[in-house]
Amino acid sequence: MSKKYAKHNIWTVLLVLALGFVLVLSGCGGSGEGAKPEAGQPSGGAGEGVQDTLIYGRGGDSVALDPAIVTDGESLKITHQVFDTLLEYKDGTTIIQPGLAESWEVSPDGLIYTFKLRQGVKFHDGTDFNAEAVVFNFERWADPKSPYKYEGDSFDYYDSMFGSEESRVIKSVKALDANTVQFTLSKPQAPFLQNLAMATFGIASPKAVQEKKADFKSNPVGTGPFVFKEWKRNDSITLEKNPTYWKEGQPKLAKVIVRSIPDNTARFNALQNGEIDLMDDMNPDDVKQLEGNSELVKIERPSFNVAYIGFNLKKKTFNNPKVRQALNHAVNKQAIIDALFAGQAKPAVNPMPPTLWGYNDSIQDYAYDLNKAKALLAEAGFPNGLPEPLTFYAMPVSRPYMPDGKKVAEAIQADFEKIGVKVNIQSPEWATYLDDLKGGEKDDLYMLGWNGDNGDPDNFLYTLLDKDTIPGNNRSFYVNEELHKILVKAQTEVDQDKRAELYKQAQEIIKKDAPWIPLVHTTPVMAGKTTLKGYVPSPTGSESLGNVYFE
């Protein structure tokens, strides 16, 4: 009897287990809204059937929401929605156009800029935007002892664009009347207007800064198309429509939710599942799958970066420009792009992207030509290749301009091997990596890159290759006095055509000297739903979502 009973019991238990399992699963699918729980469905009662909430998925969270104290792109993506700047970049470009300032005049000597401000603009807290507010913001950034600068904060972008405390470019900012503000410079600065349009110089509500104190950086108040609502760290930031925005017909969305989803593939899964509507940073490998999905569209951010191999000119191997030119001839850029960038990049010829004004089209790249490379090495006194192996620093982290540094380094290692140059690849952890390059003792050659900040060639050529930026961003220790003169002259020249000419000359010098192997300009790939309209990605990495809507 007991045996029979036992058998009965096993089946009961198994049945219960199976039933439980089925219940769990069916429950998940059964309730209908489980299917595409978050997306697809229009949210809020606003438009009949038309979606009016955008969920934007990205890889990391913001650091802070006060644009003046941050330098990271993820923070500026949010502040771009909450704040306006005096000038703006035209959609998808770095051409300046009026923003909070409607018009401006420049004195002939390039020292006095007078801006007419837009009238009737209000901050999100209801206070008026006016000349006093502009003065308040600029004084806050310029004063290292400002009462509105809190422990650990620094206005780094202000310092780097308008000179450090000892050499401020902006001497004074004055409100001439409620809607006129005047900047007096201590010396002409050619990219001045270009700089003012950077998202980091968003104008904050003085009242909010004064009242919220240190909390302002997590409760921003500006005049932008969206009002800051809530920040759940490492999860999401919620923005709501500014109903009284000054731009006609903007914003079109009722709500924007920006979510951090660190894993690229997981983020793409979420997009395919309809849980987000727009995403940053596609894996190159996922692009094929994206192109095969008719509900999604590929969005390319204009290429505005450069990835390069730098030679450490402190090392005597690289004293001879012929060695540097030889190695330039030895890298097969197109093969690397096809294999490791999934085609989402272009070979780089110069240290700045071709979309930027002042780019020198007439420069020919060092062709991939192993015989020529060997001949140049022989001329430099190394007929059998270099005697010693070189230390090649390859990036340990992924960057928009370099998704996988180690693999690219291995491809280059194989290229170099063919002309008798052996390299040992090293990838120390990122902080050590940067420290070592700055010291210039450990590496012989290294890999790095740069993304443009403000649409001025100065931000590439001077920042990365002038002798003034040693130690700093010039990690090749490249010094050329003639180049230095040209770059400094270009900084103070006010006429843009003349500047463009100077930058073209500069690129010729750099090409000849070959302190780098310019490698690629990548095109960051994003993806969105096909119903998403009006999104124009900016080359600088952040843009206003005021014009975005769903069909």
Next chain:
Amino acid sequence: MNAYFLKRLAVLIPVLLGMTLIVFSIIHAIPGDPAETILGDKATEQSKQALREQLGLDKPWLQQYGTYLGELAHGDLGDSIRTRQPIAREMVPYLAATLELTVASMFFAVVVGMNAGIVSAWKRNSWFDYVSMVIALVGVSMPIFWLGLMEQWIFANKLHWLPSIGRMNSRDPVEAVTHLAIIDAIIGGRMDQVWTVIKHLILPSIALGTIPMAVIARITRSSMLEVMDADYIRTARAKGLASFQVVYKHALKNAAIPVLTVVGLQTGSLLGGAVLTETIFAWPGIGRYIFEAISSRDYPVIQSGILIIAFLFVIINLIVDLLYAVLDRRIHYQ
């Protein structure tokens, strides 16, 4: 019993102190200039120097450690460098999110793992035994990130049964009170969201719970097999007790001690091992909090995060030890 309890508690103090020392030393052994990494390429030398002073990086090591302990004693974990918020306050939502995920994962692991182990032992060498032990073997060797991405692909993208990321419907979120999403949804009277929150928990907790589930299934099986051969089980059967009762009441109670040990250890390792799961499922938990802190070299957060996890691990072990004493009265005499 009380003496045992007190003795166990007293042991905690040197353990915790040792932990602070280890965590503190490891962090300071990492090379590279933290000020440069934190502030980035575009920072000025001036602001880097200011940050070094603020962090006390210019002071001697021992002095830094002393200050750290002093603040710790007051419950002050310091401020995050990245966000400049007090860590003790900032950590609460992350801790709650991880707690929720860990509990759900362990619930899955214990319920499925123990039952599979019990039934396997009960019906030794049956097809169920073979199948579940093969599953356990696969489960224990499955990379979490792969499993997570496959789950998303199958259950979210293809079948549309379950959401793939996050903790709740973010278009219509529940207000955070306790930061435990289920409880918050109940407090807010949002029954629709309770269900949504549970659905969001299913995929990540299966991903996170699979390894413990497999381990628990194997331990339960072998432990049960040992007990089932014991005399008192034969006696129980001879008395004519139902198999179900024999297995689930008599045998399980004595087989439970090794299982309990494993459950405790696995729960502890889940806390630390949640990084991958939290990354893939965009789950804002303590694993990601520490991960982000490491990538931005947020010293105080790394220290505090590891310390909290170590602390929880110790507490879980304490609970397990105390449960031994409850399950087996002989233990506290040892």
